[in-house]
Amino acid sequence: MRLNEISDNQGARVPRKRVGRGIGSGTGKTAARGHKGQKSRSGVSLLGFEGGQMPLYRRLPKGGFTNIFRKNYRIVNIGRLQQAVDTGKLDAGKAVTEAALVEAGIIKSARDGVRILAEGELSAKLEVVLSGASKGAIEAVEKAGGTVTVTVGAKPKKAKAKKKTTSRDGG
Secondary structure, eight states: OOGGGOOOOTTSSOOOOOOSSOGGGSSOTTTTSOSSSGGGSTTOOOTTOOTTSOOHHHHSOOOOOOOTTOOOBEEEEHHHHHHHHHHTSSOTTSEEOHHHHHHHTSOSOOBTOEEEEOOSOOOSOOEEEESEEOHHHHHHHHHTTOEEEESSOOOOOOOOOOOOOOOTTOO
16 A cells, blocks of 8 residues: 555545535525525524523523632542542541542542541551541541641631620610
């Protein structure tokens, strides 16, 4: 076989239909666009236009809210950590950090942090230092003899300040 002998399968490449090239071509005159009007012109987008009637997207109620400060955490289950320890990707003697998880190939990137959840079983004694952990995951790691350190978590609760009550009549 030579490079000049290589060709596509029959019908794999269909030539473009050239419209508006005379009556004899079969697609002349109106160029397969019907007759006159806005839709026969080029560059027209009528998506959502309902002929003067209020369009559906304006009749429906708007809702929802996107929090631009939302944290996008990676989720790792404890069963996945155990699987990585069993296959030798994670060293049980070293701390399980976001960098260690990326290096082991468990997650692609840390994003805004990594949070562990309690799905699966854990038997290895691990020292986990991550951005977040569910209560069930913390219990499972501690039950296996490990420790969990949450680097980013809920803000510490402040003691509620008592409101000062003052009487408006000056007494």
